[in-house]
Amino acid sequence: VLLYLGALAGDAGQRFEAMVDRGGPLGELVQWADLSACLTILGHNLTFSTSQRQLHRLIGAAPGQGSCPIQRPLTFDLIYTDYHGLAHLHRAMGLAFQHYQCRFRILDSFGTEPAFNLASYAHLHGYKTLWGSWGLQPRQYMTMFPHTPDNSFLGFVGEDAVKTKEEFKPESYKKDNIAVIYGKQEYMWQGKSDYLEVISQKLEIHATVYQPPGRASSLPSFIKNHGLLTQENFLQLLRRAKVFVGLGFPYEGPAPVEAVALGCMFLQPRFDPPHSSHNDGFYKGKPTTRQISSQHPYAERFVGKPFVWTVDVTNGTDVREAVESILKTQVRPFTPPEFTCVGMLERMRRYVTQQKLSKKVFKSSVKNSNKLIETAFFSSSVLFLSQNLVLNFCGNSTAVWDPEPVLxxxxxxxxxxxxxxxxxxxxxxxxxxxxxxxxxxxxxxxxxxxxxxxxxxxxxxxxxxxxxxxxxxxxxxxxxxxxxxxxxxxxxxxxxxxxx
Structure with missing residues (x-):
């Protein structure tokens, strides 16, 4: 299996790296790390690359920038990449790209709907965007959250909720009256002062915002800013906090799931009207028509109260009542089953064995974890690949079911x-x-x-x-x-x- 993270290769990688120390986005790297761990535990032979030059060597690309096919049969059974990497592979593989494209799996955080995927259709009907038009099987796109069953839900591994009886004693998860704000860059805070002031009347507010050297902070005076923290220190802060507060952006990241797993409640803005490519610059150009009703639709829909509270942040009364209810509520740390280690291992095992390549069947073995996998409780409500379904991405046959489900x-x-x-x-x-x-x-x-x-x-x-x-x-x-x-x-x- 080849894992090629195109977003970290070449110029795109340099831009990504430059943002890391300034509060840039890291959510996608969580997925890549957990995908790597899962495939290793399941017994597969992994090669990880973030270099276009190395990619050319690994796949046997022909010299130059023409359309010559690769010089030897592809030695990788599966290639996990992203949209940047897909473009790199297309240039490097030449005419062989189409022959091997059924082996690709695309990590695509926000999803690609079928209307955007087929180039000729997208061009004729107004669905052509920068991301899309590759003509893959829609389930070859793997998302961070279960946006639509048209794609495959990959997910990630959140912090596991505490498990021992000793840790479940009430005194072990008592919280300070602290709110931690979700947002590492100052622009995310614009227009949110009134919302935060209401929260500050009941809770001490902490932030982890990047502060450029020599520049005065524009954050409200009642905010205690720690600056960028290491992951370990950030998790320690969340373990103390009662509430993790969303500002409306970033959208659909892993942090709220991590916070709930550490015993926080997540307070987030409701969007009315919903945000989509029609009214929001972030979604403009993304290959999806989804309309999101809050900062984190998965948390709102699949987790919900008492862990997730969605409010109209322009309505002070609505915010105040939510905070007061949160202060009266005690929750235990909670990790949704699909974001546990076992949940992701089981999901990946199914994908590798059931999304097959031609007639070849991959045999996944879980090292020292068979009993764990067999006895795992798993939330099928957000696993869109049925345990009875086999998909063949490298053939023209329809899906095979054993047995056929009730339609x-x-x-x-x-x-x-x-x-x-x-x-x-x-x-x-x-x-x-x-x-x-x-x-x-x-x-x-x-x-x-x-x-x-x-x-x-x-x-x-x-x-x-x-x-x-x-x-x-x-x-x-x-x-x-x-x-x-x-x-x-x-x-x-x-x-x-x-x-x-």
Missing amino acids: TVLLGPLGQSCVDVCRRSALTCDPALFHRLNTPDTFTRIGLGCSSTVQEVNHLFPSYSPWGRLCGLQQEPLLFSCAGLDSSHRRLCPCRSRYE
């Missing part, structure tokens, strides 16, 4: 994605099941009379349009999408139990 076909309302349609019925949308309902008979079985039926390349299909009673079938399997939505279409959704 529930639901017709959604106008303007709703299949993710939400299935979730409302306590089910999960499974893109591997779209082919089973992508037939004219399905519309008849659910009582729809189609005046006409068309088969098109359309990421909203299969769907039903009440204007003209038009039934649409999908022509391009790469565009089967649980995420797609439109105000003129009622999506036909393949839903299954979350626990199959």
